[in-house]
Amino acid sequence: xxxxxxxxxxxxxxxxxxxxxxxxxxxxxxxxxxxxxxxxxxxxxxxxxxxxxxxxxxxxxxxxxxxxxxxxxxxxxxxxxxxxxx
Amino acid sequence: xxxxxxxxxxxxxxxxxxxxxxxxxxxxxxxxxxxxxxxxxxxxxxxxxxxxxxxxxxxxxxxxxxxxxxxxxxxxxxxxxxxxxxxxxxxxxxxxxxxxxxxxxxxxxxxxxxxxxxxxxxxxxxxxxxxxxxxxxxxxxxxxxxxxxxxxxxxxxxxxxxxxxxxxxxxxxxxxxxxxxxxxxxxxxxxxxxxxxxxxxxxxxxxxxxxxxxxxxxxxxxxxxxxxxxxxxxxxxxxxxxxxxx
Amino acid sequence: xxxxxxxxxxxxxxxxxxxxxxxxxxxxxxxxxxxxxxxxxxxxxxxxxxxxxxxxxxxxxxxxxxxxxxxxxxxxxxxxxxxxxxxxxxxxxxxxxxxxxxxxxxxxxxxxxxxxxxxxxxxxxxxxxxxxxxxxxxxxxxxxxxxxxx
Numbered sequence: 307x308x309x310x311x312x313x314x315x316x317x318x319x320x321x322x323x324x325x326x327x328x329x330x331x332x333x334x335x336x337x338x339x340x341x342x343x344x345x346x347x348x349x350x351x352x353x354x355x356x357x358x359x360x361x362x363x364x365x366x367x368x369x370x371x372x373x374x375x376x377x378x379x380x381x382x383x384x385x386x387x388x389x390x391x392x
Numbered sequence: 393x394x395x396x397x398x399x400x401x402x403x404x405x406x407x408x409x410x411x412x413x414x415x416x417x418x419x420x421x422x423x424x425x426x427x428x429x430x431x432x433x434x435x436x437x438x439x440x441x442x443x444x445x446x447x448x449x450x451x452x453x454x455x456x457x458x459x460x461x462x463x464x465x466x467x468x469x470x471x472x473x474x475x476x477x478x479x480x481x482x483x484x485x486x487x488x489x490x491x492x493x494x495x496x497x498x499x500x501x502x503x504x505x506x507x508x509x510x511x512x513x514x515x516x517x518x519x520x521x522x523x524x525x526x527x528x529x530x531x532x533x534x535x536x537x538x539x540x541x542x543x544x545x546x547x548x549x550x551x552x553x554x555x556x557x558x559x560x561x562x563x564x565x566x567x568x569x570x571x572x573x574x575x576x577x578x579x580x581x582x583x584x585x586x587x588x589x590x591x592x593x594x595x596x597x598x599x600x601x602x603x604x605x606x607x608x609x610x611x612x613x614x615x616x617x618x619x620x621x622x623x624x625x626x627x628x629x630x631x632x633x634x635x636x637x638x
Numbered sequence: 639x640x641x642x643x644x645x646x647x648x649x650x651x652x653x654x655x656x657x658x659x660x661x662x663x664x665x666x667x668x669x670x671x672x673x674x675x676x677x678x679x680x681x682x683x684x685x686x687x688x689x690x691x692x693x694x695x696x697x698x699x700x701x702x703x704x705x706x707x708x709x710x711x712x713x714x715x716x717x718x719x720x721x722x723x724x725x726x727x728x729x730x731x732x733x734x735x736x737x738x739x740x741x742x743x744x745x746x747x748x749x750x751x752x753x754x755x756x757x758x759x760x761x762x763x764x765x766x767x768x769x770x771x772x773x774x775x776x777x778x779x780x781x782x783x784x785x786x787x788x
Contacts, residue, residue, distance in 0.1 A: 308643065309424075310647055311643055311646060311647040311650065311687075314647055314650050314651045314654070315650060315654075318650070318651075318654040318655065318658060321658055322658055325658065325661075325662040328662075329662070333666070333718060333721065334666065334669060336714075337661050337666075337669050337670065337672075337673045337714065338661055338662060340673055340676075340710050340714075341657055341658065341661050341672075341673060341676045344676055344677065344680050344703065344707070345654060345658075345680070347684075347699060347703070348650060348654075348680060348683060348684065348687075351684060351687055351696060351699055352687065354691075356523035356693075356695070356696050356698070356699055357445075357447040357448075357523045357524065357525065357528075359523070359699055360515070360523050360524050360528040360698065360699060360702060361527055361528050361531075363528075363699060363702050363703055363706065364527075364528045364531035364532050364535070364702065364706070365531060367702075367703065367706035367707055367709070367710045368535045368538075368706050368709050368710045368713060369531060369535060369618065369622075371710055371713050371714065372538070372622065372625075372713045372717075373621075373622070373625055375713060375714065375717040375718070376622075376625040376626060376628070376629040376717065377625070377629070378717070379629045379717055380628050380629040383629075384634070387633065387634065494776065494777070494780075496773055496776055497712070497773060497776065497777045500708075500769070500770070500773040501712070504705065504708075504709070504766070504770070507705065507766070508705055508706075508709075511701065511702070511705055515698065515702075521695075522695035522698060523695055523696070523698055523699070524698060528702075532702065532705070532706070535706060535709065539709060539712075541716075542709065542712040542713065542716055543712075
């Protein structure tokens, strides 16, 4: 019966990963990505791999969204500056 | 090479990969089995060396050489980022305006920052006892510092983050890992062999021989690497502007 | 399968599916709220799993999530505030409900653990989870108004 929780976690991860790929806007993609990170950490926990889960949590919760959002901000600012210069 | 030929080549490679994967899957042991030949041996080896967390024993003792490779990959990746994201000749730095953050959020950031720092160090120090270790704890420690950017502004973060020190620490930590490996070589055993230090009492902070030391080296490396990486991204996103636009 | 794992499965299925649906549909304002509530919905599931598997060291995962989840939401509140301007994304009813659920789970696991150092750790996780969730919701509903440049 312990397989039920593994199944639920697997389905959620598959859904979140597909949704992350299907998004077009990078900022919205980062939002889905951070949810996917937490879901992956839960999946690793139910598969009895808490070390990997901790790595995923540490990287996926803050670091990846911060890097993606900073890149988005830089590109948007550059676009705005170019438009202003014209 | 024509488009058609490339597609055929791709199909051929894909079919080969699919066949190999299917053949490998047929030979896999059953899902969630109790016994595993490698697992049993790894647990046995980690228990003889008084390391409570078998994963830490695999990462920093039985396969410490692999971890050296991973550490150097992170080091090289951050080095590449520093080179790519440096301030170019046609760019200049503009000081951003100070941010106004709501008081509860500012208080939360200042309150949670020390808690997060302690948690990061806890995860590094208990790597050989419970899930966690240098990588996980290092990332948490580095993230904790950036609460100052989120709760105040970039200028506040810059004041507590001497970048040169973190860059030096990054390199020194990788050297520390190498030196620990070479020390085993000097003592007459193999590179990175866990024979230098007494194994200590099982399930205490000082158990596991060199595992806690290697954990600490990796923790230092990861924490400073992430700080340097984020510093370059933040500089680009917040401070550096192109000359022509200004 | 014991009751703890069953509770974690129900919580994971309900909270995870709701979070996934919220974060993939609708305007950006609703998506960030869903991202924030993911932490509060899944952290109790991790606590229940640690209790269900009888492995106290798994609690570290819940500790890290309670610590870093709200920080991740602050990242979005900070760097997306231009998109969120004038929208005041908030769902206070849902926020309080999820926070109350987290408190109930922490209390249940505390009761099962008994007094000691493990209980102090659980209480710290509970405080970080509920406090962080409320602060992150506050930050989303307009704490970074008027931040330029920085």
